[in-house]
Amino acid sequence: MPETWDAGNLCAEHIGRTIRVLVVDDVLEITTVITAELRQIDHNAAETTLLLGTGAEKEVTLDHDYSMILDPVADYSDMHRLIP
Numbered sequence: 001m002p003e004t005w006d007a008g009n010l011c012a013e014h015i016g017r018t019i020r021v022l023v024v025d026d027v028l029e030i031t032t033v034i035t036a037e038l039r040q041i042d043h044n045a046a047e048t049t050l051l052l053g054t055g056a057e058k059e060v061t062l063d064h065d066y067s068m069i070l071d072p073v074a075d076y077s078d079m080h081r082l083i084p
Helices: none
Strands: 003-006 018-025 030-043 047-052 058-063 067-070
Touching: 018 047, 018 058, 030 058
Parallel strands: none
Antiparallel strands: 003 067, 018 030, 018 067, 030 047, 047 058
16 A cells, blocks of 8 residues: 655665655756656654665765655555645
């Protein structure tokens, strides 16, 4: 069952689960949907950095209150949870 979580609330028990996150690049004016296995989580005082996928991993840095979906559905019908 899909769950919505904020980046700042992720912890070690979430590693290995699939997440779905919208990544917005304001400079290029591109929004990307990433669905991948969560491999690593790093929190600091200002933000959370996630390492996603296997092989050619993708690193994503987000504000602590940035929402994502854990265990998303295959048909993307859960996307309404991420769109403000």
